[in-house]
Amino acid sequence: LAPWVPVVGLEIHAQISSNSKLFSGSQVQFAAPPNSLVSFFDASLPGTLPVLNRRCVEAAVMTGLALNCSINKKSLFDRKHYFYADLPAGYQITQQRVPIAVNGSLSYSLCIDNKMSQMVTKTVRIKQIQLEQDSGKSLHDDTRSQTLVDLNRAGVGLMEVVMEPDMCCGEEAAAAVRELQLILQTLGSSQAVMAEGQLRVDANVSVHHPGEPYGVRTEVKNINSIRFLAKAVDYEIQRQIEELENGGTILNETRAFDSKLGCTVPMRDKEGKQDYRFMPEPNLPPLILYDAKSLPANMNHQQVVNIDWIHERLPDLPSVKRAKLVEQYGILPEHSFALLNEDGLTEFFENVVKQTQMKPKKVIGWILNVLLSYLKEHSLTVKESPISSLMMADLLNLLEKKEISSTAAKQVLAELWKGEEKTPLEIVKEKKLELIQDQKELEQICQAVIDGQENEVIMMALG
Amino acid sequence: QPVAVEVLDHLEQLALVDFRDTEGVERLRKAIQFADQLHEVNTDGVEPMDSVLEDRCLYLREDDVTEGNCANELLKNARKKVEEYFVAPPGNIPLPTLEERETFLQGS
Numbered sequence: 204l205a206p207w208v209p210v211v212g213l214e215i216h217a218q219i220s221s222n223s224k225l226f227s228g229s230q231v232q233f234a235a236p237p238n239s240l241v242s243f244f245d246a247s248l249p250g251t252l253p254v255l256n257r258r259c260v261e262a263a264v265m266t267g268l269a270l271n272c273s274i275n276k277k278s279l280f281d282r283k284h285y286f287y288a289d290l291p292a293g294y295q296i297t298q299q300r301v302p303i304a305v306n307g308s309l310s311y312s313l314c315i316d317n318k319m320s321q322m323v324t325k326t327v328r329i330k331q332i333q334l335e336q337d338s339g340k341s342l343h344d345d346t347r348s349q350t351l352v353d354l355n356r357a358g359v360g361l362m363e364v365v366m367e368p369d370m371c372c373g374e375e376a377a378a379a380v381r382e383l384q385l386i387l388q389t390l391g392s393s394q395a396v397m398a399e400g401q402l403r404v405d406a407n408v409s410v411h412h413p414g415e416p417y418g419v420r421t422e423v424k425n426i427n428s429i430r431f432l433a434k435a436v437d438y439e440i441q442r443q444i445e446e447l448e449n450g451g452t453i454l455n456e457t458r459a460f461d462s463k464l465g466c467t468v469p470m471r472d473k474e475g476k477q478d479y480r481f482m483p484e485p486n487l488p489p490l491i492l493y494d495a496k497s498l499p500a501n502m503n504h505q506q507v508v509n510i511d512w513i514h515e516r517l518p519d520l521p522s523v524k525r526a527k528l529v530e531q532y533g534i535l536p537e538h539s540f541a542l543l544n545e546d547g548l549t550e551f552f553e554n555v556v557k558q559t560q561m562k563p564k565k566v567i568g569w570i571l572n573v574l575l576s577y578l579k580e581h582s583l584t585v586k587e588s589p590i591s592s593l594m595m596a597d598l599l600n601l602l603e604k605k606e607i608s609s610t611a612a613k614q615v616l617a618e619l620w621k622g623e624e625k626t627p628l629e630i631v632k633e634k635k636l637e638l639i640q641d642q643k644e645l646e647q648i649c650q651a652v653i654d655g656q657e658n659e660v661i662m663m664a665l666g
Numbered sequence: 667q668p669v670a671v672e673v674l675d676h677l678e679q680l681a682l683v684d685f686r687d688t689e690g691v692e693r694l695r696k697a698i699q700f701a702d703q704l705h706e707v708n709t710d711g712v713e714p715m716d717s718v719l720e721d722r723c724l725y726l727r728e729d730d731v732t733e734g735n736c737a738n739e740l741l742k743n744a745r746k747k748v749e750e751y752f753v754a755p756p757g758n759i760p761l762p763t764l765e766e767r768e769t770f771l772q773g774s
Contacts, residue, residue, distance in 0.1 A: 350755065
């Protein structure tokens with residue numbers, strides 16, 4: 204049986220973290236009373252016009268630079284037409300012809316095996332990043348056969364990041380999205396929380412035999428978490444392979460991922476090829492960006508977005524942070540991934556290191572294998588940890604000074620976990636967990652044990 | 667040159683226009699003919715202009731909250747509402763098929 208090559212591309216919509224919307228001054232906020240964050244423009248009332256939010260432009264430039272893109276100094280806005288109740292204008296303002304950023308790349312890492320002992324780096328090309336409007340939200344009320352529409356989200360700024368089909372499975376797609384999420388959160392351009400709809404991912408999946416042309420692709424939507432992304436992609440790859448091996452064909456269709464059943468199903472309302480009738484947005488001139496060289500002399504600086512100025516102020520990206528952690532503390536690359544993967548964990552680790560004599564290479568084991576497992580077991584974030592970095596450091600100091608054993612340390616941790624405001628030293632004294640260092644005392648104990656087990660001692664002496 | 671029935675049908679679906687009768691379709695054909703005169707101009711090597719605003723500066727707004735909080739006013743326009751939601755049909759209502767429509771296209 205000829206092998207199959209799966210091909211996976213992604214279209215990711217990240218909500219821009221800004222106070223107000225892309226083209227209007229209404230507020231951007233999750234979970235507000237319906238239609239309370241809607242301006243006349245958002246509701247598409249006649250006579251209203253779009254006015255571009257500078258912060259959204261900066262967010263897109265930052266993201267483009269972080270993803271190694273070429274920033275287009277001149278980009279254009281277009282209208283994409285389709286009818287849906289949550290799109291009051293009947294079109295979405297997007298950037299179809301010339302988007303703000305193109306031709307970038309994203310590096311991400313995967314573990315070769317499940318034990319995180321060997322990591323491999325992969326790259327996915329970023330085709331483009333474009334600015335566009337979000338639509339409102341539709342709540343389907345099937346019992347009354349109606350749809351309730353809330354336009355709070357209509358007009359919120361989005362960055363659409365298009366990843367080329369360089370990935371081959373669910374794991375790669377998930378790792379790429381996770382890295383993008385970390386980058387966006389580090390930049391602050393998007394909070395990228397999937398559960399709140401700030402990061403939405405659509406996957407394009409196809410399969411083909413090596414050497415043959417690419418197969419027909421399907422688009423998979425309704426993926427609500429990174430875990431489900433991996434499942435949805437892998438399911439769709441399998442489905443397509445089975446379909447083709449049974450002599451069937453793949454339709455170029457849009458499918459929805461059903462997380463309960465773990466499968467993809469065809470989506471209604473999306474049959475047939477859509478004709479979006481793209482046209483230039485007549486109400487917006489081209490978006491011009493500047494750099495140090497092209498900066499106009501006498502322009503109001505509020506009207507100028509300077510790419511170089513933004514570049515100089517980019518924070519350390521996750522990959523740089525990881526490299527610094529490895530270099531500074533002598534920990535393994537896998538450790539640095541684990542630290543960055545959990546919100547607040549790096550800070551916790553660094554605080555412990557600062558306050559303890561134990562070497563970072565040893566501290567990391569306690570943080571990742573012991574503390575993190577506790578947190579995961581109790582579904583707590585680092586911020587919610589009942590054990591502070593100071594307590595942890597105190598405990599590790601006792602261990603380092605050989606005042607307690609490693610087993611005792613774990614017992615102390617279990618006590619500290621209860622959050623009863625006792626210090627590690629107090630718990631050690633309370634439970635008499637101190638290691639006995641005195642030679643004479645140790646001899647006495649050993650002798651007492653031997654004296655108490657006379658028969659066994661005789662047996663041993665006889666061989 | 668007449669416009670094909672499939673194209674007219676496609677346009678009616680996409681734009682929800684109604685060409686209604688032969689007079690309407692003829693008006694469309696004449697409009698296309700008029701616009702086609704543009705092809706007589708040699709535009710080799712000329713960058714297309716898609717906006718008369720191309721030399722204007724695109725105004726950038728500060729990221730302040732200045733609008734919203736007018737649900738009541740917005741909902742005044744709604745024929746049907748539930749609490750503070752607009753009410754719409756359950757999905758896009760498909761245009762009746764060519765055969766079922768009362769446009770001129772019937773019987774073409």
